[in-house]
Amino acid sequence: MDFHIEARDGAARAGELRLAHGVVQTPVFMPVGTSGTVKGMLPDQVAATGARILLGNTYHLMLRPGAERVAALGGLHNFMRWSGNILTDSGGFQVMSLADRCKITEEGVTFKSHIDGSAHRLTPERAMEIQYLLGSDISMVLDECTSYPVTQTQAADSMRRSMRWAVRCREAFISREGYAAFGIQQGSMFEALRRESSEALTSIGFEGYAIGGLAVGEGQGEMLRVLDFAVDMLPADRPRYLMGVGTPSDLVQAVLRGVDMFDCVIPTRSGRFGRAFVPGGELNLRNACHAEDNRPLQEDSDCPTSHYSRAYLHHLFKAGEMLGPILLSWHNLHYYQSLMRAMRRAILEGRMAAFAEGFRFHDKSR
């Protein structure tokens, strides 16, 4: 995998990732395609928003339809008919948050499926094998994402085990042209642990580096405090990926601090629940104030969804019609991709600080 930084603007960077399934411009937001589909969207619609890389969830896919089955069916790209790139997480985070009776040992994790109660085991080696079987362009190391808050001792123990797992993941990863393995920095909110984790990962050597263990309930202020020291600890010439983040405002603040990659369920999940991101704020289309509002969802957008009236979207959500979630998932992904493009332009033109300053994002629903 090739990573080329085209421009720097303060700590922010505009670059290009060259992966097996095409070029990805950074900073980049990766829509989440949990179970082999971005919920409610056709691959062509996802591509039409500008997305060139998706995230797939190893935990979901290993349980259903199963990694070996996906491989037998030609890999995840072929299975879901997505011709762009795919990054998969390692399954660790979701095993620990979704599965039943999850037990962590030095060897790995054992757990029971939340779907049918069947017993499973995930080790660093198996996590990399699954991602290989899926055909992921970017494989993530198995790690433990600490909850918040934890003591420094708990965070240190967990992080050090994750770093030992990272060694095993790197060894298990099969290097191929255009494919990458990313390490994940842990250490909760503790600067010394984040530094220790970064040094461990850097000495192993990965094609890219993620920041894990944030957006777990600490709030934006605390997250940014950690990013202020955590981002710089990672190699400057490699892509930096902030996992599971975030709101539009989170993305702007993290890009400003040197993060290149993001994934989050917020745009699609919000869309399914009737919430739409528009310039200057967020609309809750379920609210009665939209019932007779014939204005388009967004005036100045080139997304095909933007022409539907707020009154119509309100109606679709009140009536429980599938088209509501479909339209708002699409709209929100388009909004996120547009935001990433706008930030990239700002970096290339040396005005990222002004962009962030001018980016007034109101979380209040209207």
Next chain:
Amino acid sequence: MDFHIEARDGAARAGELRLAHGVVQTPVFMPVGTSGTVKGMLPDQVAATGARILLGNTYHLMLRPGAERVAALGGLHNFMRWSGNILTDSGGFQVMSLADRCKITEEGVTFKSHIDGSAHRLTPERAMEIQYLLGSDISMVLDECTSYPVTQTQAADSMRRSMRWAVRCREAFISREGYAAFGIQQGSMFEALRRESSEALTSIGFEGYAIGGLAVGEGQGEMLRVLDFAVDMLPADRPRYLMGVGTPSDLVQAVLRGVDMFDCVIPTRSGRFGRAFVPGGELNLRNACHAEDNRPLQEDSDCPTSHYSRAYLHHLFKAGEMLGPILLSWHNLHYYQSLMRAMRRAILEGRMAAFAEGFRFHDKSR
């Protein structure tokens, strides 16, 4: 509204309806857009299947968002962003099947909404007014669809009231160029009543005529027995519409008997439940036999959905992903539209009987 018959082949006809929102080639299948949306589909996708006319449900729309509100928002076409034609039913059938405490008198129907229990009244005049407010290209008269079986006395009483309502509907309908009102033949399975109903409607005079009260549980054999006498009773130079029908096999048999128009929830409802119509039969994609079947849904189809593998569709339904219903609704509507086009060609080429003979539709799921 102009109706032009281009070709006859036995009783079957190929024609063209000229309506306010464009030309519709017959025989035609109208997808059902109950509450201002064909469930799970964008208007562009519906149009891409070849559909040029949709059905909207007066009952659903009068309750939510309300006819006056739709009118204030520019009418149903504008509201749902559908540039083709719209036929609306009169609400009668669904009031009687879905609403609570429905009471029929000579004046009309009173009922309580199944959504919020609110009290409503639907008269012949109000049914036509609602359809006018929605902006329907084709308005249907208010009638009572008798259940099955009923006695001849019950069927006669009900039909005669429906015919009195038809007079009031015709008077309430505001004639405009390109817009039409259709009468509905009733009389259950009784030939004498169907004849009496047809004569009543013809003497009132409508732009088109529907056959109501079929596909209510009588089975295909009994339905075809009724069609054998009921279709011919309607004016030969006007479009004939068999309401709420049916399976692919029903459509072929009814076209063979001179029916021009159809609507049915089968393609979209079946699609939402994992069933796909393909040449020669129906697939239930939920069945385990499809889990590792890498063949495309349909080999020789030009629908964008046909390239997804059966294994992938199986996975989507097992995982409860929205994309499953989306893809199969689209696929099934495409299948229905293709079937109508194939029948039209067969009629134009004088081989409709052979087409029907060769049309082996197996209802068995695989």
